Amino acid sequence: MTILVIGPSGVGKSDYGEHAAQQIAACQFFDLDDVVSTTAGIPRPKLLGRGADAFLMRCQNEVGDILRSGPGLTALVAVGAGALLSCGAGAWLSAHPGPTIAVVASEEEVYKRGWEVNRTGPFPLFKAIEYSAARQALYQSAKYQCNVTGLSLDKARAKFVSKINEILRGRLA
Numbered sequence: 001m002t003i004l005v006i007g008p009s010g011v012g013k014s015d016y017g018e019h020a021a022q023q024i025a026a027c028q029f030f031d032l033d034d035v036v037s038t039t040a041g042i043p044r045p046k047l048l049g050r051g052a053d054a055f056l057m058r059c060q061n062e063v064g065d066i067l068r069s070g071p072g073l074t075a076l077v078a079v080g081a082g083a084l085l086s087c088g089a090g091a092w093l094s095a096h097p098g099p100t101i102a103v104v105a106s107e108e109e110v111y112k113r114g115w116e117v118n119r120t121g122p123f124p125l126f127k128a129i130e131y132s133a134a135r136q137a138l139y140q141s142a143k144y145q146c147n148v149t150g151l152s153l154d155k156a157r158a159k160f161v162s163k164i165n166e167i168l169r170g171r172l173a
Helices: 013-023 032-040 044-048 052-067 089-095 107-118 123-130 133-141 153-172
Strands: 002-006 027-031 074-078 100-104 144-147
Touching: 002 013, 002 052, 013 027, 013 074, 013 153, 027 032, 032 044, 032 052, 032 074, 044 052, 052 074, 052 089, 074 153, 089 133, 100 133, 100 153, 107 123, 144 153
Parallel strands: 002 074, 002 100, 027 074, 100 144
Antiparallel strands: none
16 A cells, blocks of 8 residues: 655654654655756756646656555555646646545644754745645545644654554555
8 A cells, every 4th residue: 555645845744654653563654856956867946847747647657656566555645745736747746546634734834844944035935835735635535544743753753653554544444
């Protein structure tokens, strides 16, 4: 099973996914942006420079490879902003045969955690991209939600692991 993890840049998708993979047997974590960049042998910014739709196509191919990678494996795949920029992102997420989970938190909290720390732009730019109506629709379309607003790192990680275990119990029932 492959679980796609979506959410705003800086919310903690990779951190929580890596932590969950350490806590849950037969679970492996993949950062999709890193996988695509490594497989293509091209840095992510250059790949994104070729267009969001082309980047999404590469992401779809990589997730397909992960889906076929091994029986009994639960893959947690953090889907970065690059794939979500494409107009086809919603259709791809809807067609994904496995569950999706959105990790969300307040705009201010995520900005302070990720964007502001990495100095990737002012708050209005962050909000316009990561919390746009289109992006909100993608987050809300996920079957599962994990809101980590106001939680410490340890509590957010625990909540995410609990949600993944909930998904796994539901798939096994």
